Amino acid sequence: MLWSQNTSWIRPHDLYPVVYIGLMVGVVSAWPDLSDESCTLKVTFRSFRLILSWELKNHSIAPTHYTLWYTVMSKPDDMKIVEHCSNITASFCDLTDVWEVLPETYIPRVDGFRGNTMLVSCISDFFLATHVSLEPPDFDIVGSTNHINVIVKFPPVIPKILNGEILQYYLPLVIEEQSGKIVKKHHPKLNGNIIGNVTYVIDKLIPNTNYCVSVYFKSKDTGAINRSPVKCTFLPPGQETESSESAKIGGIIIMFLIAAVFISTILILKRVGYICLRNDFPKVLNFNNLSSWVFLERPPLETVAFVEVIHVNRKKKVWDYNYDDESDSNDEVAPPISRGGYTMHGLTGRLLGPASASSATLEDCNQPDAEAPDQSEPEADTEPLMAAWPSPGQSECCKSGAYKERGRLPQDPVSEDDDSATEESGDKITFNVNLNSVFVRIPDDDSEVPPTSPSFLEETANLEDSDETETSFLAASGEGTQPPLASPSAECPWPEDALSDKSDSSESDADIRDGYIMR
């Protein structure tokens, strides 16, 4: 045998500490440490009640009942049993009226039994200010046109621990409003004393829109969120006036913006030079004198040159082949019979404008057939004479003839002794003058042609009655405001000298021969 007393170097009393340590280790290891993971303890609020719940990780171990103990960290007190949670079959315990101090750290212990045999023991610590979670409360929503009333249901009596600090600062209430993809969060302020339900109004909503609402308590420490089930409502359409007014305002604003953008774009392009706006329109598009175009106003009378047409009623004299001079008579005014068979008609033109104050004569030459005064006079009278002061742009009209003037044919030829025919009258005569067959004679200074009286025309001494005086108004363009017909200018073949008082009818004018202007 190997075993002998000599080889027994390990004595029994040397083994005592080893056994003791082993036992102690076993005992210590038999204590469920706070970090034991045999079960999971959780503290939460359900319907605003502080609930401690537990769940075993090893489901094969199924205790029949549980007992809850707890202690605190602030005092070296022993574990206390929770009476209403002793030998319970449920895996949770209501500690609302047990744990009431927020800064305290509570240490609960749950022992699971099957009969009298303790199968499992779980322990943990909870600092309520940071470790507790709150389940979402129950709530209702009532939708209106543009707002939603969210009614959060609180119990009639709030637990002391919740009524103090937790609901205000550590577990704030959050109301989420969602419309489409847009989510907005609302943080209603809950005061210390919450009594009954709390109604929060979500306003400034869009009518005729669907909104969904969710409510939860957000953990300040962990940030964990446990949302409630979503509740949705469709807001009814608003009043027509409100929507129409807002639509109108929006439309006006949009149109204003469009117009502003358009105008600014045009201005920018014009300034840059990308577009050029013409200012020189064609004359036909010149609407400066639109009113005159529309209403065809008469030019003012003061700018009109007056031309008096004096009918010379000449008696046809039959030459009796008497060469005596006794036929000269002051009373008789025989129209000179020009060579070539022309009939002379005096046409006194009087410009009342500042340009000239004299008159000019315009002699009409008629056909030789019309020499007979008696016969030709009516014809002469009736023959339309055209006389007008041509405008600068219409110089060719002087040559082309056929000016038309307002007027009427006198009913009676000019009477002999009527000087009143020189007076202006309301009678007007329209006559056509073929200027191609007309010579314009500038009267001499000593001629019998005073500027104011047509009686200076001795050869045209026979004047009509005042009622029958032919007058013709010629539009003179002495003034600048006249229509294009009226302007005596250098282009006009009717020289202005003929219109002035000091018209030089002398023969110094190279173009004047015997008082005639040769055309």
Added chain:
Amino acid sequence: MTSRSLPSWALMLLLSSTACSLDCHFQRRGIWEIVQHLENLGGKFPLRCLKDRSNFRFLQVAKIDQLPEETAFPAIGEMLRQVFNTFSLNVSQSLWNESRLERLLSGLYQQTEKTGICLEQDSGQEDHSSSQREGTRLAIKNYFQGIRDYLQGQKYSHCAWEVIRVEIRRCFLFIEQLTRRHRDQEIGHLHN
């Protein structure tokens, strides 16, 4: 400076001072960060350390509702300094992670500095509150002296540090409540 600009200048000064004072009330975020560092430092409290619990009688010394308003920032500053000093002692015997401890100390230092600035803003208060301030400060000092004595008695064991860690967490909750109450009172004064 014309007389017209004086009101605007005064208004700017008022707004800046108000903004600074309000900024002190937003230290709550920093306080909650420190609490989180404490949580991460030790994890779950070891059951075997339950026997080393001690009653430090802190809440018996100061209650939120009984503290005057003007003593809030001085109390907060004193507590932060004491916590920093406590965790700077012989903490090597604790089984905590050094990096986590560094983060805790860094957060403590920053929060202490911010509170000191806010404390200087409140230093212009009347002298009749200095006795109350001094009394509160002494109570806090006595409280933390008891903590340091406990640690020394427990020879800075790991369980002792775990017990202190849980206790300091309560202090920070108290600091957070003080800060919040002071902010609410300041806002109420501004509205009035």
